[in-house]
Amino acid sequence: MNIIDFENIHASYEERLILKELTLKIKEQEHWAILGANGSGKSTLIKLISSEIHPRQQYTYKKEILGKERYSLLDLKKMLGIITNDLHNYFYTQGAYLTAYEVVLSGHYSSIGIFKHQDFTQEQHDKAMxxxxxxxxxxxxxxxxGTMSTGELRKSIIGRALVHEPKAFxxxxxxxxxxxxxxxxxxxxLRKLSKKSTIILVTHHIEEIFEEINHIALIKNQTIFKQGFKQEILTSENISETFDTPLSVGQNGGRYFIQPLH
Structure with a gap:
């Protein structure tokens, strides 16, 4: 099954085009990193996947998620664990009183917090533990x-998504x-999670690309201009073009790093 199957997608905020001619196909059990500079359209791509924004209708396109063109947003949230810094910050500012257990438990209703009208079964409590x-x-x-470190809160938010055993993070x-x-x-x-679900990293840090990630997509000028197997895409030439600066890509023990070319 394809987690994501996008072809020729154009997306905009009001009249401003943010993504154009975007094509991306990610299959189940593949692990991807989507690399691009700040402002290249990475955050917009996440909003497109989460259906916060939609393709422009005047173009012929394909947009399927988990093999479907149509789906309920509630089902989508259960099947895709989308972890953004906006979500992290919202929990930190609006949910400071919640415990890690309550953050995880809230995933059953995709809510920010626990409310009196929510009735949790013993099975749901067991799943949270x-x-x-x-x-x-x-x-x-x-x-x-409110007393957690950044890493502790991020893990708790991942747990909130994990109660549904999503197809992808x-x-x-x-x-x-x-x-x-x-x-x-x-x-x-994340390496441990990759044994349970597809992992899709959206980043500009090549150092985050761990060994299990086997596919790379490079995004620049509002579109994905290269995608494929990691060893073919993560070259000095491609990364230099992506970030518009001369860079050398190295590898050590299955992990990649970059250095400036002088």
Whole structure:
């Protein structure tokens, strides 16, 4: 099954075109990184996937998610774990009183918080605890969001999506705000998640691309101009073109890094 199957998509905010002629196909059990500079259209692509924005109708296009052209947004939220910094910041500012357990539990209703009218079954409570254990954050069970580190909150939000066992996780700049130790720890968590779900990283940090990621899409000038297997796409020439600066791409133990060319 295709997680994402987009062809010739144009998308805009009001009259301003943000994405054009965009084509992207991601299959189940593939792991992708979508690389691009700030302002290249990465955030718009996430909004397109989450159906916050829609393709412009005057073009002939294909937009299928999980093999369907039509779907309910509630079902989409359950099948795709979309983790953005906007969601992280919303929890931090509006849900500071919530515990990690409540953040995870709220995933069953895709709500920000727990409310009196929500009736949780024992099975749902058990699932929340199972997720905390899988993510190795049971020690955060009663810790409130307002006292958590950035990494702790991000893991809790991943747990909120994980209660539905989504087909894919889409993560926007996932290590922003994390120190070096927390970055390493978080990437190891993503590697663990990759055994359960498709991982799609949307980033401008090549260092976030872990070993299990096997496909790369490069986005520039409002479209994806290169996509394919990691070893074919992550070249010095392609990355230099993507970020519009001379760069050298190196590899060490399955991980990639970049250096400026002088």
């Amino acid at each position: 199972e997720v905390l254990e899988f993510l190795e954050i049971t020690h955060l069970k009663d810790k409130q969001v 889409i993560l926007d700049e996932p290590t922003v705000g994390l120190d070096i130790k927390a970055q390493i720890n978080f990437i190891e968590l």
